Every structure is written in C-alpha cells, then in structure tokens.
Amino acid sequence: MAFKNRDLLSIRDFSKAEILHIMDVASEMDRSLKAKDRKYSRALEGSVLASLFFEPSTRTRLSFEAAMNYLGGRVIGFSEPSHTSIVKGESFEDTIRVVDGYCDIFVMRHPQNFSAMRAAELAVKPVVNGGDGTNEHPTQTLFDLYTIMKNFRSMENLKVGFLGDLKYGRTVHSLSFALALFHPVFYFISPKSLALPAQYMDGLVKAGVECHEEEDLMKVGDRLDILYVTRIQKERFINPKDYQAVKGVYQIDRSFLSHAKDSLRIMHPLPRVDEINPQLDRAPQSIYFQQAHNALPVRMAVLALILGAVE
C-alpha cells in the first residue's frame, strides 16, 4: 500500500484494503483532534497545499484548508478563477503547470469532467480531485464511508437506500461503487427520469450486489439501515420543465421516521435545499452534519498519507 505522492482522482483507484487503511488513519486523526494532544499539529510543517477552486464550494474548500492547517501545513490558492490570469486568456493547463512550482500538493474543483486527471498528467506534484463536474469526488466518498463505519462499527452487510437524483449525482455513483465492496443491498429510489444510469447499475450487478429500483420511498423505507438523500440539482437540467417535474418530489420530514427502523440513519452530502426538513436536524437518525464534519479527519488522513507524514 503506497499512498506517498499518489494522485487521488477516483474512488475506483483504491482497493478494499486501502480504503480500510484510510479509515484507520482518519480515526487516528479524529482522536488527535479531540484529545487536543496536537500529535499531528506539525506533521506537515513546511508543506504548501495549492487549493484551486474553479467553482464555488463551502465544505470541500474549507475542510481541506482546515485539514492542512490542523496538520501544520500552509495553503495558497483561489476560490474564484476570475481573480487569476485566466481572465487574461491563460489556459487551465498553463495555470496548473505554473502553480506546480509553488506547492507540494494540489486540491482542485473544476466544472469539467476529467479535469483533475488532466491536471495530474501535467503536474509533478500530486493532485487530489475535489470534484470534477458530474464525474467524481472521491474524498466525499471516503468520508461518507467513514461516517458509515463510525455509526455502524462496520461497513459490511448494510441495506442502503439512495434517494433523489441518481442520474447526475456523482456522490451516489462513487459511494455505491465503494460500498459494493462490503456486501450491501441497494435500493435506488428516484423518479424514472433520474434513475441510476445503466452503466453504473450493470457494474454493481456484475459485482454481485443485490439492487432494487423503486419510485416510492414508502415501499422500502422500513427496510433501510441508511437513507442517503441527495439534492436534485437545478443546474444539471437542460430543459427547465424537466426540473419542474421532479423538483421537490421527495421531502423527508418527521412523519417519515415512523415508517423507518429506529436504527435508520439519514445521510446527505449537502448542501440541501428542501429535501430534508430542518425539523429532523436534531433527530438521532440525522447524521448529515456529523457526516460533513467527518470531512476534516478524513481529509487530514488523505493529505498526511500522500505527503508521506504517515504510512
């Protein structure tokens, strides 16, 4: 298992053993953060993260920057490409090649699919994909897994429902792929127009996963260990009518809980709009803010592993 100097572009690059190792390191980071023993507070002293956000972000950018800082590293970068020489006509490629000389590692968000892979081809320094269009967001999947592991002690044999936009939602594609390594049963709950694309479904079935498709959450809600809710993203629809037809079709509120097991846990990659009523925020079933907070130890683990501060 060699993480040092490795690009982190897709969750598909990791073996099950590698994923479990990242979980272990993340647990160690979590303990260190909570104990305030500051065991890792100088682990990345002298290293610089280039944080390049070509699209708006709250969670990804701030948690990566916090992770680097809690490890004693430093951050340079931008949260808005209009403040850079890109406005003077500089290419994405030239931007990457130049910044490659000013940092030890990149994290990057970009609207285009496979842009992170393109950056990794050009840069000498390792590149962490912080979301490339509708393609991948692998560290999101890693802290989704970490959240599941912390709440269920194991990721094995869980019944997981994915709800909402299963067509465009990159988090669903990546998490279902990764969880498939742990003998799950999947329920894909969506309007027909937002169903999981065949390529992903085929992959899961070939991997031997039991998969169900359903339009009505109520028909399967009582079987689930986890309900993974997603936002229906207006910006993905070419035709506004198509968005109007599915918008708000699933809205989870307190009444849903009576249909579910007490041990159900509700996750969401956030941001949410109206898919989960805020009245659920303090229910023990709701772990989406805990999930967002887990970004910090998991991204600390990723940075420390790639920069060689831990093995």
Next chain:
Amino acid sequence: MAFKNRDLLSIRDFSKAEILHIMDVASEMDRSLKAKDRKYSRALEGSVLASLFFEPSTRTRLSFEAAMNYLGGRVIGFSEPSHTSIVKGESFEDTIRVVDGYCDIFVMRHPQNFSAMRAAELAVKPVVNGGDGTNEHPTQTLFDLYTIMKNFRSMENLKVGFLGDLKYGRTVHSLSFALALFHPVFYFISPKSLALPAQYMDGLVKAGVECHEEEDLMKVGDRLDILYVTRIQKERFINPKDYQAVKGVYQIDRSFLSHAKDSLRIMHPLPRVDEINPQLDRAPQSIYFQQAHNALPVRMAVLALILGAVE
C-alpha cells in the same frame, strides 16, 4: 471573569471590570508586538479561526486575520459569500453548522441584525460578532475604548462629542453605552433627521449620563476632549433625497482646530469619505489611524481570552 469559550455578540455583555481586563490583556499584546519578543507568537498554535465575511470589509477582516496569525493560529474562510455553496441555495444556518466542524472559533460579518446571535445558537464553537447590520460591532467598541485609554490614561470623566450619523451608526450606539460606565459628558451633534434614537438616549439618561444634543458643532467644539466623527452612510437611506439633504453637512478641516482645545483628540471608525479633510491626517489631534491600528492588539486579546491562551 470567565472569557473562555464565550461568545462575543454585544458590548452589553461585559461588566466594567471585564472591559478593563480586556484593556490590560490588549496592552500586554501591544507590548509583545512592539518588543518583537514574540511572547505570544505560538499562543494559538494548533487553533483555526473561521473568518466568514458575508459583506465587504478591510479593517475587521484583515485585523482579525492578522491577530490570529500573530498569535500562531490559522485562518480559513471567505470574504465574499458568492464563492460558497450559498449560491446553490444553502442556508446561513447550514453554513454555520457545517463550518462549526472545521474551526475552533468564528468571526463573522453579516448584513442582518442579530445574525451573529443566530450563529451562536447553532455553533458549538464561540462566535465573535464582526458587525451584524446596524446592530452591533463590539470589538470596534473595545478598540475605541483602548484608544481612549491609551491617549487619556483613563476613560473616566471625559467630554465626548459624537458627530454625524447618530441614528444608523452602530459604533456610536455601542461606544456611548460602554463609555457611560466611566462618568462622561456626551454631546450628540447631528442634523435632526440623524439624531440619536430615543431608546439609546433614554438608556444613557437612566444610567445617569449628562447628555446634550446640538446641531451646530461650533457651539460645543471648544468643550470637547474627544470628537468622534462618523460617516453618513448612503446605503442606510431609503429615500435618496434624505441622503442629499444631510450629505457633507459636517466636514472637519484645519480651521476647526482653532475652535478646539489643544488636547482634543479626533476619532473615526473609518472608512471616511469626506468628513475629515486629509490635511488633518498629520495633526497631533488626529488619532483615527492609530485607532484603526489598535484593532490588532485588542483583537489578539479577544481571541487569546476566548480560546483560553490567556486568563
């Protein structure tokens, strides 16, 4: 006196003894900065400040970020909400709850009154109000007080004139409240349409403060120890005609000094537009840049106290 983990939302939360203690700690920070003995340069090592600016700022954001850095802490955040998931429909509340997992303390500026209080209800980590609409900006008041203390050795028994927009100016409301603890005489000098609102005047009178209202600066200028000038803020007026009527009504220049005591000191929370002629910038009476610089040691004191690095 317990400052650790306390929110700093309003100047009204502090007793006189607490204010004097913050002044002492700020003096200590000031000495440390000037001596370059770096006594506190690692005081907040391992801590992260989330600096969330939903509105433009120069002084508040840069001095808080400098303060955290001079104490060895780190900073994450944004200076413009359009670079965050708020553009995807995320609520203010969700933003605060998420970032709560990535930091040890917040400083926040937001256009809505009481938004800092709302954040403090949601966040586990302490929240410092860096200005919430027309409501409060308590650390501004603290370094206004510090500036007065450094220039007059004591805050007691001063004759203080407040000039300009006394209706909308949150700095005047907060500073007059805090100074009322130190036996002042107040002169409120403004056009009638921008007079101090009755609620504030009533509070001061009840607290036993001698208060005068005046439209003509010349009538009282010779009695003052301090003239606290404010900008008439165009953005507060609903009707542009009302702004035109009062705009530029007070402009202090060198000629004013002959009407005042030599020991007069002129303050301004900045930014200024045309209220104070730049010809006064080098006069010994002008202490508004010194006042802006005092933001640094006072904000260092606030961060160090709340994060428990000093008592």
Next chain:
Amino acid sequence: MAFKNRDLLSIRDFSKAEILHIMDVASEMDRSLKAKDRKYSRALEGSVLASLFFEPSTRTRLSFEAAMNYLGGRVIGFSEPSHTSIVKGESFEDTIRVVDGYCDIFVMRHPQNFSAMRAAELAVKPVVNGGDGTNEHPTQTLFDLYTIMKNFRSMENLKVGFLGDLKYGRTVHSLSFALALFHPVFYFISPKSLALPAQYMDGLVKAGVECHEEEDLMKVGDRLDILYVTRIQKERFINPKDYQAVKGVYQIDRSFLSHAKDSLRIMHPLPRVDEINPQLDRAPQSIYFQQAHNALPVRMAVLALILGAVE
C-alpha cells in the same frame, strides 16, 4: 548593501552588486527548497505579509504567498478590491495606512503607474511592487535574471532578442535595463507600432549597449542566445483596430527552432495566449515554466532580505 526594511519599487534602485547578491540568496533558497532540509522554514516565523491585489494575478500572488509560507511567515490580504471597504468609498491611501498597522511587509499589484511608490510614501512598513500598471514589476526582472544565470552560468555577454509588444510591456523595459549591466547585445523585434519607446532605447545606447531593431524575427533568429517572447496585451490598446493589426503577428512554433542555435533558450513572462505553440513546451529550448517556477526562490530571497532574516 542594506536590504533590511527597504522598499522594492523599481529594478533601477539596485546596483549590479546588489542584483548579484540577490541571485546568491535565491540560489541558497532554491537549494533549501530542494534539499527539504527546511533550513529557512521558520526564518520568518512571527511575520505577516499583506498581499494586496487590486488586479487579477496568478503567478505573482501565489508565488509571493507560497514564498512567505515556505519561510514560515503568514499572509493576509485580498485578491479582489471589491471585497474591501474601497466599495464604500475608502481611498487607496487610507487602505494602505490602515493595513500598515496589521503587517510587517506589503506586496501590492495595482493598475495605476507609480501606485507602489505612493504606497511606500504612506506606509511605515516596506512595500514590494508586484506590478504597477505599465511601469514596473521588479521582482519579475529579478527572476528573469535568475533564470538566465541558472541556464547560462553567467549573465555576461549574451545576445538577447525581445519579441512582441516592446511598447507597453513593462517586463521588457525592466529586464533590458537590468541586463544592460552585463554587456549584452539586444535585438528588439516588433511591428513598428509596438517598437521600444525612444526613452528606453536612448538609455540603453547611452549605457553603451549594442542595440538592433528588426521587424522580421527570421532575420536575426539564428544569432540569439535568448528569445524573450511577450504577449501583445489587448487591454493596452485604445483603438481595437490597432490591436487587430498586430495580434498574432509572431507565433513561435517548432519550425522556428531549425532557424535557431541549439543553445537558444526561449523565455516568456506568462500568461501566454498564442505567441508560443504548446508543441514547444517540452523542447529543451523552452524554459518559460522553469522561469515561472523561479519566482519562488527569488521572492523568498527578497522577503528574507527585506525582513532581515538573511543579510
């Protein structure tokens, strides 16, 4: 040779001995970065750089911020003036005077010529000019020189061609001035409308430099040790027709190399648009990305010298 607390406004402020000393310190920084011995990783601990960018930038801002961080210092600032109190009418002068209290050193980019000199008059802390309009960008010249020194072992007796916009390009004005100290021969290759202004040509001739002017690159290409290519900057032309007439007039591609010496080196201050075909990027002649990367050790040297961490 006293660098401590000195402003860095123009390349014209340095003697030849001073330039060579900066080259030495930059080499030392380069070695330290590559050896990862971290010799200088706490050299500027406790110091804060105010990075004030009133115009977009990638290279200058990110490399200065990386330089400060690799030296253990901290950074505050902005990459976009609309996030500051300038939108409330605050003057450039007041902004500088205020931030002067929150930092140990400034780096500044601003669209107006001589704005860095204005800032240096107002600020107690030293100011590094990161580009002021069409006037100067002295640290660009310093790492241009460093790149030449690293590739040719010496800066003496080189045949240097400057190509493109020699009228508005501040990098050409500053680099030709500095290289004139090292007995070069210069070829100024441009359309007549973008020729080197007479004031610069006169200065070089007076300094005893052999200068040639040419419109056709092919006529002199085979004599050059260095070809310094520049972007023709659309934003400098008042009349769009004038830009259309010269746009794209020089585009270097692989075919050019057969006309040049094998030892030719191609430089460009970047960003480039279409002046250099990306097919040249991996040719040994192309050193423009190396040049961009040299910004880091040179800017580390500048910051360390001015803040007194090295002599």
